[in-house]
Amino acid sequence: MATTALCLALLPLRQSSAATAVGLHPGPMSRTEAFARAEMLTALGRKIFSDPSLSASGLQACASCHDPSHAFSPASAMPVEMGGEHGDQPGLRAVPTLRYLQSVPAFTEHYYDSEDEGDESVDNGPTGGLTWDGRVDHGADQAKIPLLSPFEMGNKDAAEVVAKLRKAAYADDIKAAFGATVFDNPKDAFDAAAEALATFEQSGPDFYPYSSRYDAFLAGKATLTAQELHGRQLFEDPAKGNCSSCHLSEPANDGEPPQFSDFGFLGLAAPRNMAIPANSDPNYHDLGLCGPQRTDFAGRSEYCGLFRTPTLRNVSLKKSFFHNGYFHSLRDVVSFYATRDSDPGRWYPKNSDGTVRRYDDLPQAYWDNLNQDPPFGRKPGDAPALTDPEIDDIVAFLGTLTDADLQSDATGH
Ligand code: HEC
Ligand code: HEC
Known part of the structure; x- marks a missing residue:
């Protein structure tokens, strides 16, 4: 079936080039053997994931950055984390959650979605891949980035990491x-x-426990409050929030729960965000898909300023x-959507003559790349796309997306 084939093709975290590189699979495995192996690697990956001795510092x-009790987002409120040998090298981007990455498709420039209103011929453009710019497809390849990044775990090379693994309490588990x-x-x-690590990330x-109140609601096992239901309606209404056009909120045709991202x-x-030290250089711009961290699309101006849509599951914990x-409250994020174009002076800095420096993190040459669909695309002075009470309702709805094991954190206890 087309859908099944698609699903299997869509699981970058589930496949790994390392499997063949290390000769993991000497021969075909039975289902039971494969399951036992996954269990073993998950247990090992869990240990590696929380081992600070693997960093230069x-x-x-x-x-430390992907805190399990915060849906694998940071516990701190800093926009970027520090890393490196002395813990003094600032990162360039906010740390994403690691929950619900299991269905991120491998990166492609042309994505055709079989669920797209029944029309498989619509090209949804660049889609998928891991990190904010989708520059790596497999969990195993991704894991090597922070281990070697000078502003993350800061090892010089693979040999330096391996010297630490050799001394780790779980070295025998690696051999086993x-x-x-x-x-x-x-x-x-x-x-x-x-x-x-990649296998652990697929556990x-x-x-991906799908244990939020919204999941229970979709399964007919819980109710939402009137405010949450109204927030959901605004989230899905194409003329209001229009959020679900990117942050998918309904189960797929095959019943898979929504990931809150396409x-x-x-x-x-x-x-x-002037709180990111790299931004003190006025010539530095994080342009996402066209670089500079991602290098294969340098010069592809139509890709500048684009970032991968994140899941909104557990977003209330961020x-x-x-x-x-840049933003530190969910309410501000939703207000930004509602008023980016109707009240730009609320968000962007002003020039000395009082004019607003709209879209101040993106050189004007790339402004055509910006999304102008609702809730965007208004004119200064227009009514906002969402009223304040409507923004509150959407924020309340987003609160229903917190997984059960994290819900006490969500309420701040
Ligand atoms: C210093 C903080 C820091 C540390 C330590 C760190 N990460 Fe990350 N992680 C980040 C940031 C920041 C990003 C986003 C990077 C980007 O977009 O370029 C990220 C992205 C990711 C992603 C992709 C998420 C997505 O939405 O596509 C995965 C998977 C991940 N990290 C796993 C790991 C693993 C495994 C380790 C340990 C080997 C690790 N990280 C260590 C900060 C960190
Ligand atoms: C056109 C697609 C699109 C629409 C419509 C959209 N979003 Fe987003 N959303 C994104 C992208 C892309 C990002 C990441 C942008 C970035 O980091 O520069 C994002 C980021 C977010 C974040 C931050 C998540 C995080 O982990 O940092 C929240 C919260 C959010 N969106 C909520 C909403 C809400 C609420 C609406 C409706 C009012 C909405 N979005 C509409 C694409 C969309």
Whole structure:
């Protein structure tokens, strides 16, 4: 069936080049063997994920930035985290949640969605891939980025990571899973650790429990308040929030619960965040899909300013929003959608002559790339797309997307 094939093709975290590189699968495995292996790698990946000794500082684990008790988003409210050997190198982007990445499709420039109102011929444009700019497809490849990034875990190379893995309390677990000779070649051991991390990131109970009140509501097992229901209606109304045109909120045709993202790339023109040290250079712009962190689309001007749509599941737990962490409250984010174009002076800085520096984080040459569909596309002075009470209702609806294991954090207890 087309849908099944599509689903299998869409799971970058579930496949890994490391599988073959390390010779993980000496022969065909039975379902039981495959399951047992996944369990073993998940347990190992969990240990690696929270091991600070794998960083140059000895203080930073994956879990330091991706805190399991905050849906694998940071516990801190800083727009970007610090890293590196002395913990003093600032990052360039806000830390995303790691929940609900299991259905991010591999990156493609032309995405045709079989669920798109029954029309498979619509090209949805660039879609998918991991990170804000979709520059890597597989969880195992992604994991190597922070291990080696000078502003994250800060190791010089794979050998430096492997020297630490060799000394780790779980070194024998790595051998048990990948063979006694896995440490003979640094590349094999590095791939093995990345593979275990990627497998851990596919663990359903940890990463995609679908246990929110909204999931219970969709299953007919819970009710939402009148305010939450109204927020949902505004979220889905094409003439109001129009949010669900990108942050999908209804189950797919095959019954899969909604991911609250279509993983497409859009330009929304978040205000420039001067709290990110890199932005003190007026010539530095994080242009997302066209670079500079992603390099294969340098010069593709039609891609400048576009970032991958994040899931909104567990978004109430976040403390910084958008790729540059500019916003610190969900209400501000929704207000920005409602008034970006009707009241730009509320969001963007002013020039000395009082004129507003609209879209101040994106050079004007790329403004055509910005999304102008509702709730955007109004003129200064127009009524906002959403009233204040409507914004409150949408924020209340977003609160229903917090998974059960995190709900006490959501209420601030
Ligand atoms: C210093 C903070 C920091 C540390 C430590 C860190 N990350 Fe991240 N992580 C980030 C940031 C920031 C991004 C977004 C990067 C980008 O868009 O370029 C990210 C992105 C990701 C993504 C992609 C998420 C998405 O939405 O596509 C995954 C998966 C991930 N990290 C896993 C890990 C793993 C595994 C480790 C440990 C080996 C780790 N991270 C360590 C900050 C961190
Ligand atoms: C045209 C597609 C599109 C529409 C419509 C849309 N969003 Fe988004 N949303 C995005 C993209 C893309 C981002 C990331 C932008 C960035 O970081 O620069 C985002 C980011 C967000 C974030 C921040 C999440 C995070 O983890 O930082 C929230 C909250 C959000 N959207 C809520 C909404 C709400 C509420 C609406 C309706 C009022 C809405 N969105 C409409 C595409 C869309």
